[in-house]
Each structure stands twice: as C-alpha cells, then as structure tokens.
Amino acid sequence: MNASVPPSSDPPFPLHPPLDAWSRMVGPIDPGFDAAIKDRLDHLTKPLGSLGRLEDVAFWYARLHGSDRPPAPRGACVVFAGDHGVTAEGVSAYPSSVTREMVLNYLRGGAAISVLSRTHGFSLSIVDVGVDGDLSGAEGLIHRKVARGTKNFRREPAMAPRDGIRALEVGMEMADRSAKAGATLLLTGEMGIGNTTSSTALAAALLRRPPEELAGTGTGLSPEGRRKKIRVVEESLAVYRPLLSSPLDWMCAVGGFEIAALTGFIIGGAVRRIPVILDGFITTTAALLAVELIPGVRPWLLASHMSLEPGHRHLLEHLGLAPLLALDLRLGEGSGAAVAYPLVVSAVELYNRMATFSEASVSEAGPG
Ligand SMILES: Cc1cc2ncn([C@H]3O[C@H](COP(=O)(O)O)[C@@H](O)[C@H]3O)c2cc1C
Numbered sequence: 290m291n292a293s294v295p296p297s298s299d300p301p302f303p304l305h306p307p308l309d310a311w312s313r314m315v316g317p318i319d320p321g322f323d324a325a326i327k328d329r330l331d332h333l334t335k336p337l338g339s340l341g342r343l344e345d346v347a348f349w350y351a352r353l354h355g356s357d358r359p360p361a362p363r364g365a366c367v368v369f370a371g372d373h374g375v376t377a378e379g380v381s382a383y384p385s386s387v388t389r390e391m392v393l394n395y396l397r398g399g400a401a402i403s404v405l406s407r408t409h410g411f412s413l414s415i416v417d418v419g420v421d422g423d424l425s426g427a428e429g430l431i432h433r434k435v436a437r438g439t440k441n442f443r444r445e446p447a448m449a450p451r452d453g454i455r456a457l458e459v460g461m462e463m464a465d466r467s468a469k470a471g472a473t474l475l476l477t478g479e480m481g482i483g484n485t486t487s488s489t490a491l492a493a494a495l496l497r498r499p500p501e502e503l504a505g506t507g508t509g510l511s512p513e514g515r516r517k518k519i520r521v522v523e524e525s526l527a528v529y530r531p532l533l534s535s536p537l538d539w540m541c542a543v544g545g546f547e548i549a550a551l552t553g554f555i556i557g558g559a560v561r562r563i564p565v566i567l568d569g570f571i572t573t574t575a576a577l578l579a580v581e582l583i584p585g586v587r588p589w590l591l592a593s594h595m596s597l598e599p600g601h602r603h604l605l606e607h608l609g610l611a612p613l614l615a616l617d618l619r620l621g622e623g624s625g626a627a628v629a630y631p632l633v634v635s636a637v638e639l640y641n642r643m644a645t646f647s648e649a650s651v652s653e654a655g656p657g
C-alpha cells in the first residue's frame with residue numbers, strides 16, 4: 290500500500306459549504322394538486338391507466354411544477370467537463386486528452402449530445418469545470434475551470450475541499466442560469482476520461498458495496514483493464530475509509546470536478562424547483578451524493594435509462610428510481626437523458642392537450 294493522505298492545508302469541514310442554505314431552500318413538495326392531476330389523467334380519452342409509465346411521468350412533472358396545467362417542457366442540458374488524475378493508473382481505454390478534444394467537438398456540434406440537442410430542441414451548455422488543458426480560446430464554452438484536472442486519488446485526495454465546494458457552486462450557478470433562461474426540465478451531462486473509475490470509488494464508498502460489483506468497462510477496458518481499475522479503487526478505499534466519513538469528504542477524496550458540479554446542478558434543480566432528468570452511472574453517482582447531502586432532492590429526479598455500467602443498477606435501486614429505458618448505452622454526455630427527453634415531452638403534451646371524455650363526448654367505462 291503506497292497511497293498516503295497528506296495533511297491538507299485547507300481547514301476541515303464545515304468550510305463554507307453553502308449546503309445549509311441550499312438545504313433550507315429545498316422546500317417540501319406541494320401535494321395540493323395531486324388529486325386534480327390524477328383526476329385529469331383518469332378522464333382523458335383513453336382506457337384508464339393505458340398510457341402506463343407516461344402517466345407516471347406526467348404526474349411527476351405536473352406535481353413538481355405545482356399545477357394541474359403545467360408548462361410545456363423546455364429542456365436545458367448542461368455538460369460539465371473535467372479531467373481525472375487517476376487516469377495515470379491506466380484505468381481508461383482512452384487518453385485524458387480526449388476530454389478537451391470532446392469539449393471542442395461539443396462546441397462544433399459533432400458529438401452525440403450535440404446531435405440530440407438539435408434533434409429534440411433542448412438547449413446545450415458546455416462547462417469547463419476542470420479540464421486538464423487550455424480551452425481559454427474556446428468560444429461558446431462556459432469557462433469555470435477550478436483546476437487542471439484532479440489529483441490521482443490513488444496517491445492523494447483528488448480535490449482540495451475548497452475546490453470541491455467551488456465546483457459544487459458552479460453546478461448551482463448553471464441551474465440558476467437555466468432557470469433564468471426559462472428551462473422547465475434539466476438534463477444532466479458530463480465528459481471526463483476516467484470518471485467511471487472516480488464514480489465507482491464514490492459509489493462504493495457511499496453505498497458501502499464492493500468495487501467489484503460496481504465497476505464496469507467504461508469506455509471499453511479489457512477484462513485485465515477492468516481488474517486493474519477494481520484494484521485501484523479497492524486500494525484507494527482501504528486508505529481513505531479510516532479517515533473519512535461524510536459524503537463531502539468522499540466527494541473531495543475520490544470524486545471529480547464535473548461530478549461535484551453535477552451534484553450542485555442537481556441540488557440546484559430542487560432549489561429552483563425544476564425537475565431533473567438523470568443520465569447514466571456518472572450523473573446518478575452525483576445524484577446519490579446530492580440526496581445524501583440534501584434528502585429533499587430525491588423527488589426531483591427522473592431516471593432516463595439503465596447504463597451498462599453495473600454500478601448504475603445499484604445506484605438506481607438504492608435511490609428507488611425506475612429507469613424509463615434500457616438501451617445498453619455506455620456513453621454518458623447526457624445521451625440517455627436526451628433520448629428520454631422526447632418521452633417526457635410526449636407524456637406532458639398528452640396530459641395537457643388530450644381531450645377529456647366530456648369534452649369529446651366519448652362514453653366513459655361502464656361497470657364491467
Ligand atoms: C470519444 C469519447 C466520447 C465520450 N463521451 C462520453 N464519454 C464517456 O467516457 C468517459 C468515461 O469512461 P472512462 O472512465 O472509461 O474513461 C467519460 O468522459 C464519459 O462521459 C466518452 C468517451 C470517449 C472516448
């Protein structure tokens with residue numbers, strides 16, 4: 290065991306995390322419209338319950354918007370990008386430089402999430418919160434670099450506490466911006482070579498499950514590569530476990546700038562009262578962190594899909610979220626949230642625009 294945790298020059302928590310304030314801002318859900326929403330769903334011109342999960346989605350959306358006539362969905366996807374020092378351990382099939390290159394690809398419109406944003410008509414913002422490379426000249430990028438990548442958590446904590454908090458605040462800022470731009474739904478996205486390793490470590494620590502159960506092949510590791518990834522995570526957790534307890538400690542020890550920012554973004558959805566569509570394993574790890582920090586965030590979440598990363602299933606089960614889709618995706622970027630977006634739009638438009646039995650003079654079900 291050659292990892293060690295050097296004493297940090299930062300003061301211990303609580304530092305200045307704005308979490309207490311955020312926690313107070315996540316108000317309870319108003320059940321006042323529940324009966325009216327259910328009543329409308331049950332009187333639309335269709336057999337009772339026949340729209341299945343779409344009815345659940347419409348109910349979720351309308352209830353969170355506190356209305357039985359909720360606004361038409363306007364999606365805002367934010368992709369947070371950051372690099373990971375742990376890639377020095379050889380835990381990804383691709384080099385770290387791909388993070389920066391993909392950011393430029395997003396800005397040029399050539400990535401999967403770029404195409405899906407144009408196809409389905411939601412906005413797309415790209416945020417550099419910790420890319421290990423110069424992006425200062427990149428136009429259209431939101432420049433919020435906290436540091437040039439995390440430290441290698443196998444050797445030392447990934448982020449200084451104050452930097453982790455800064456990244457959380459970037460996420461909250463992006464939720465605020467999206468709210469001001471009129472978004473009624475947030476879509477979570479990320480880019481960061483090595484971030485399935487970071488998420489595996491974070492999920493294993495928070496769920497108290499063995500990394501072996503959670504680790505996948507990420508961008509396409511060989512079986513030996515996956516075994517190395519598991520070993521790196523296990524050895525790191527063994528070092529940190531006796532030293533750490535709070536979710537925030539874990540976030541800084543093994544997380545990443547984009548994961549911290551996503552956590553702030555997800556909390557920001559609940560604070561600004563905008564429902565959030567999760568993507569895959571990485572964004573659901575950030576969601577677990579958000580819920581551990583502020584349990585009132587949980588009702589604001591929708592699971593778009595079940596990723597091929599094995600840890601995703603465990604996270605979803607723990608959070609009590611049933612994914613809408615299972616498409617064997619293992620991409621990230623927000624791609625799963627993006628393909629679920631038109632389903633949410635369908636659910637809400639059906640709910641808002643279908644005629645009721647009385648409006649259409651259609652006979653309702655008889656006693657049989
Ligand atoms: C070209 C390319 C585009 C991507 N878009 C998302 N990811 C995804 O893969 C990375 C995580 O996998 P790992 O932990 O194995 O590195 C993240 O950047 C994630 O968003 C990509 C990966 C690549 C190579």
Ligand SMILES: O=C(O)c1cccnc1
Pocket residue numbers: 485507508568569570571572596597598601618619620621622
């Ligand atoms: O599920 C994810 O979020 C995921 C899976 C593989 C690679 N990147 C992201």
